[in-house]
Amino acid sequence: MISLVDAFTLLAIGAGAILFLAGTLGLIRFPDTLSRLHALSKADNLGLGLIVLGLLPQATSTAGALKLVCVWLLAQLSAATASQLIAGAVHRRKSGS
Amino acid sequence: MTLLLDLALVAGLLALALHIACVRDDRNAIVSFIAFGLLLGLGWTRLASIDVALTEAAIGGGVTGVLLLRAEAHLRTGKTSDTSKNRGTSKSRGASTSRGATALAAIACTGVAAGLALVVLTFPAPAPTLAPAAAAALPGTGLGNPVTAVLLAYRALDTLLEKVVLILALIGIWSLAPDMLWGGAPSLRPAVVPEPLAYLAQMLPPFGVLIAVYMFWVGADAPGGTFQAGTVLAAMWLLVMLAGLRPAPETRRLALRLVLVGGPALFLAIGFLGFAIADGFLSYPESIAKPLIVGIEAALTLSIGATLGLLVAGPAQTAPGR
Amino acid sequence: MSAQSLDPATLFGLCGAALVGIGLFVVITHPGLLRRIVGFNILGSGIFLVFGAVARRGAGAGFDGDPVPQAMVITGIVVAFSATALAVALLQRLFDLTGRETLETEQEPLPRSGP
Numbered sequence: 001m002i003s004l005v006d007a008f009t010l011l012a013i014g015a016g017a018i019l020f021l022a023g024t025l026g027l028i029r030f031p032d033t034l035s036r037l038h039a040l041s042k043a044d045n046l047g048l049g050l051i052v053l054g055l056l057p058q059a060t061s062t063a064g065a066l067k068l069v070c071v072w073l074l075a076q077l078s079a080a081t082a083s084q085l086i087a088g089a090v091h092r093r094k095s096g097s
Numbered sequence: 098m099t100l101l102l103d104l105a106l107v108a109g110l111l112a113l114a115l116h117i118a119c120v121r122d123d124r125n126a127i128v129s130f131i132a133f134g135l136l137l138g139l140g141w142t143r144l145a146s147i148d149v150a151l152t153e154a155a156i157g158g159g160v161t162g163v164l165l166l167r168a169e170a171h172l173r174t175g176k177t178s179d180t181s182k183n184r185g186t187s188k189s190r191g192a193s194t195s196r197g198a199t200a201l202a203a204i205a206c207t208g209v210a211a212g213l214a215l216v217v218l219t220f221p222a223p224a225p226t227l228a229p230a231a232a233a234a235l236p237g238t239g240l241g242n243p244v245t246a247v248l249l250a251y252r253a254l255d256t257l258l259e260k261v262v263l264i265l266a267l268i269g270i271w272s273l274a275p276d277m278l279w280g281g282a283p284s285l286r287p288a289v290v291p292e293p294l295a296y297l298a299q300m301l302p303p304f305g306v307l308i309a310v311y312m313f314w315v316g317a318d319a320p321g322g323t324f325q326a327g328t329v330l331a332a333m334w335l336l337v338m339l340a341g342l343r344p345a346p347e348t349r350r351l352a353l354r355l356v357l358v359g360g361p362a363l364f365l366a367i368g369f370l371g372f373a374i375a376d377g378f379l380s381y382p383e384s385i386a387k388p389l390i391v392g393i394e395a396a397l398t399l400s401i402g403a404t405l406g407l408l409v410a411g412p413a414q415t416a417p418g419r
Numbered sequence: 420m421s422a423q424s425l426d427p428a429t430l431f432g433l434c435g436a437a438l439v440g441i442g443l444f445v446v447i448t449h450p451g452l453l454r455r456i457v458g459f460n461i462l463g464s465g466i467f468l469v470f471g472a473v474a475r476r477g478a479g480a481g482f483d484g485d486p487v488p489q490a491m492v493i494t495g496i497v498v499a500f501s502a503t504a505l506a507v508a509l510l511q512r513l514f515d516l517t518g519r520e521t522l523e524t525e526q527e528p529l530p531r532s533g534p
Contacts, residue, residue: 077300084293092289103427107434114461116439123453131455137464140434143427144471153464154495156500161460164500168507172514202447210440213465217432217472226477226485233480243486244493252490259494266501270508324497326481328449401497408504411511 005057012054017085019047037083045081048072099143106140123172127165134158145185147320148244151312155328156405164409241318248322249390253379257368260361260397263404267357273350274412280349281413286341292337298340305333313398317387323394327401334406345410349415353403360400364393428475435468450521452510456503463499467492 002010019042026039052072059065109178113133117126138154141147231243231251238250248256274281309329316322337343346353367389368379375382438461445458470488477485514520 074301074304077297081293081297087292088291088293099427100425100430103425103430107430110434111441114438117454117457117461118441118445118449123451126454126457130460133461133464137468140421140431140468141471144468144475145478146430146471146474146489146492147493149467149471149489149496152496153467156496157460157464161503163505164507165453165457168511171511172453172520175514175518199448202444206440206444206447209443210436213436213439213469214433217429217436217469220432220473220476224473224476226479228477228479228482228485229486231480231486232482232509243482244489247486247490248493252487255491255494259498262498266505269505273512307482322493326492405500406499411462411508 003025007047009058016047016050016054019043019050023047034087041079041083045076048075050080103143106136106143107387109136110140111406123404125167127162127169130165131158131162134162148316148325150320151320151325152208152328155325155332159332160328160335160409167409167411197307199262225412237383237386238381238390239383240390242316242320242322244320245316245322245390246393248395250381250386253364253368256397257361260364260400260404263298263401263408264357267404267407270408270412272412274414276415278416280347280417281415282347282417283407283410284414285335285338285345285410287339290341294340295342298336298342302333302337305329305336309333309398309402313394316394317391323397323401327398328405330398330402331405331409334402335409338406338410348407349417356403357407358363360393360397363396367393383401428472431468431475432472435465435472438462438465438468441523443464452509452513452520452522456506456510460499460503463495467495470495512528 017020023039023043026042030036030039048071052068055068056065057067110133113129113136117129117133120126120129134157135154138150138158141150141153228243231247232249235241235243235246238246240246240250271279309326312321313323313326313327314321316326338345367381371378371380436464442458442460442465446455446462449455449458470492474484474486474488474492477488479485510520
């Protein structure tokens with residue numbers, strides 16, 4: 001019988017994986033760039049957050065757990081910036097040319 | 098169960114490589130290559146080579162991607178802005194090698210791949226390894242990470258020559274600028290700096306520098322080291338220059354050139370010092386081995402950061418000032 | 420090939436061999452020079468993976484892998500990047516001077532058109 005901690009990890013990572021799958025489906029199926037960015041940012045923020053949450057009980061030390069949270073925050077920062085830049089480029093292309 | 102993960106990674110790598118070989122659009126190929134680099138980084142963790150995984154993700158996936166994307170943008174804007182110039186063989190016509198030559202090349206490449214696969218499958222059964230020798234000599238260096246020990250103690254000459262190769266590549270790139278621009282500054286700032294980019298360039302570099310220092314420091318005993326840390330430093334510097342927060346430095350500036358050669362110069366000096374205080378070139382006396390190695394690493398990290406950043410920045414594009 | 424022979428080392432080694440083939444093909448046949456540079460990088464990654472397979476198989480003395488091939492791969496990645504940077508700079512200069520981004524493969528009757 002797997003322990004409670006392991007079960008929580010499995011559930012959280014499973015949920016995060018499903019969110020990533022949903023984001024990828026959105027990337028493939030949505031018609032235009034802005035809606036695809038919307039789908040990807042959901043996956044990046046919440047999906048990665050759930051995965052990190054699931055891995056936190058497995059961390060061997062507080063420093064390790066803090067590093068995991070740092071990874072999530074850095075990924076959010078860079079993903080948010082990238083989405084804004086891509087959306088801005090799309091907007092400029094539509095309004096400029 | 099992990100076989101499934103390995104198979105998925107390999108399938109992804111091969112699919113991306115085939116996609117890069119077949120797709121028409123260059124930008125598509127480069128973005129696929131960035132994804133390829135990141136998957137490859139994951140693959141390296143499956144091979145229990147964490148230092149290599151860090152290096153691949155940073156250099157293979159990150160910095161090479163920036164380099165290629167900037168080049169592609171340069172080529173694309175050059176093409177659309179000047180249609181009157183006589184262009185050579187254009188991509189759309191696909192005037193490439195003939196069908197027969199392509200088939201012959203495919204057969205030859207399949208042969209090379211098959212030969213390598215045969216070699217991989219017939220590796221000697223008790224695998225020859227230098228791990229015991231590396232482990233035995235590790236206490237003499239004071240380090241805990243064997244890869245760092247190989248890079249900076251056992252095969253330090255290789256690392257020194259690699260640093261020199263980096264500088265030679267940089268000199269090669271600088272010499273591609275027109276004569277009147279020699280010593281000038283490369284230009285990295287785009288015409289329009291989007292505000293999120295400027296925000297990121299203000300928020301991220303302090304953390305980036307902290308992470309780089311941490312990776313350099315912890316590389317003595319755990320995965321990490323100079324190249325990974327230097328790449329993160331270069332990335333932060335590039336981010337600052339790309340967002341226009343700081344101009345790219347003029348390549349003739351003495352301070353810049355001192356930072357570039359400082360690392361290998363210190364390395365070389367300590368190498369020659371080995372004649373006096375230890376057994377020979379690049380050998381360290383056991384009592385101060387670790388401080389020497391960490392000192393070399395610190396100087397090397399700064400040099401590598403500057404060199405990698407300038408490799409991406411490219412040749413000078415504005416004339417040097419008064 | 421039974422399941423136990425498909426350990427990560429063999430699997431990634433075979434993947435490396437395939438990547439060498441694909442990268443070599445791109446370098447030889449693709450007309451665009453930028454794609455050839457990407458192909459050169461794929462070729463290099465394949466070779467490094469074969470080294471990685473050797474390193475993984477050389478586990479021993481408490482390490483999960485032989486550190487010497489790993490250090491060689493790290494050196495190789497950095498050197499490959501510097502070669503890529505130089506190649507890209509050369510390509511950009513070629514493009515600025517002549518407007519071409521391929522190497523001419525056909526014979527032209529009047530070759531000199533001036534820079």
